[in-house]
Structures are given as structure tokens and as C-alpha cells.
Amino acid sequence: MSSSLDKLEMNNLPSKDALRLCRETEDIKTILVLTTHVDPIVRKRALKEICPCRVKEDIDVFWERVMEMIDDPADNxxxxxxxxxxxxxxxxxxxxxxxxxxxxxRDSNQYIRRRAHKVLSAYRRSGKWNVL
Incomplete structure (x- = not known):
């Protein structure tokens, strides 16, 4: 990915191709770009690829992107x-x-609110938030 055109092209890849790329790539920049794809299914899949249960490393750029995605318009x-x-x-x-x-x-989605409440309760009780 050498230019913003590459980024634009990747964001407009057909969803099927973008999902395949999520599964097959190990390139950090590619995964990060796919977290901005127009299709929320692709964004979610790319985000799964940077989940700490898969990556097993503390990579700052991944965490920065995860924090940026808190306000994503898609519930999934x-x-x-x-x-x-x-x-x-x-x-x-x-x-x-x-x-x-x-x-x-305080999310608009009830399921997300319930899960967040569950984690907050565990955190207040035990100081642990890595419970999912």
C-alpha cells in the first residue's frame, strides 16, 4: 500500500474479496485499512484479526484503531x-x-449495553475487565 489510491481501492473492494483478504493477509497496514472498509461486515472481520486473542502482542497502532472504532455506526x-x-x-x-x-x-444497542454492564460490574468487583 504505497499511496492513498491503494487505500481508496481497498476500501471499495467487493466485500467478498475484502473478507478473503482479511483472512489471508498478515500485513498490519492492510488489516488497518480494511477496518475502514465501507462494509461493516468487513470492518468487523478485520477487527477480529487484530483481537488480542489472535495477535498475542501489544501493538500500539492496533489499539489506537480499536479505540477509534468505538463510535462506529454499525452495531456489529x-x-x-x-x-x-x-x-x-x-x-x-x-x-x-x-x-x-x-x-x-449507554449504547443504543441493548445487547452491547448489557455486555458492557456485565464487564463494568466485574471490573468494579474484581478490577478485571478482560472477562469476555
Missing amino acids: VREQVLHTLCDGSPDHMEWKVVDALEKFN
């Missing part, structure tokens, strides 16, 4: 953001995760 993407934050996020992210959980606790 926000649900995956919540999962990603609560499934292995590093200790240095604690306050950002708690802020995100507070926001998700």
Missing part, C-alpha cells in the same frame, strides 16, 4: 470493539477501556 462493529477491548487488552489500556465501557453502557 461496536460489539466486536467491545469484545476486543475485553479479551486481552494490556494493563496500560485500563483507563481507556473503562472509559469505553462507560460509553458502551
